[in-house]
Amino acid sequence: QVQLAESGGGLAQVGGSLRLSCAASGRGVYAMGWFRQAPGKEREFVAVISRGGMSYYTDSVKGRFAISRDNAKNMVYLQMNSLKPEDTAVYSCAARETFTVATMTESARYVYWGQGTQVTVSS
Numbered sequence: 001q002v003q004l005a006e007s008g009g010g011l012a013q014v015g016g017s018l019r020l021s022c023a024a025s026g027r028g029v030y031a032m033g034w035f036r037q038a039p040g041k042e043r044e045f046v047a048v049i050s051r052g053g054m055s056y057y058t059d060s061v062k063g064r065f066a067i068s069r070d071n072a073k074n075m076v077y078l079q080m081n082s083l084k085p086e087d088t089a090v091y092s093c094a095a096r097e098t099f100t101v102a103t104m105t106e107s108a109r110y111v112y113w114g115q116g117t118q119v120t121v122s123s
Contacts, residue, residue, distance in 0.1 A: 006022050006091065012083050017083065020077065033045065034047050035107055037090050043092075045104070051071065061087075064080065067079075094107070095111065097111065
């Protein structure tokens, strides 16, 4: 069993930055991802990082967001820069034991989920 706990959400100005953290407890996992869900919208893939450090992003955050991990501390981070109002959502950390690029955006492939943290970008 793996437990995930996010932190670091909050209110930011347009163009500002926030850093989300995800603490994982329990046995090790292979890939860690971030998803987000805005009010009235479906959950969407944001970024994923493999255990070896390969990272992938959805197009809308490329160049603005950076995912990283510290395997020794069982931590995953999402650095969010140049925030936009459309980045407002609940951000959730997720984990999966197997990883393929072909399925990295599919939330159903992720077995473990955190509770989520609210990110609000205000203009």
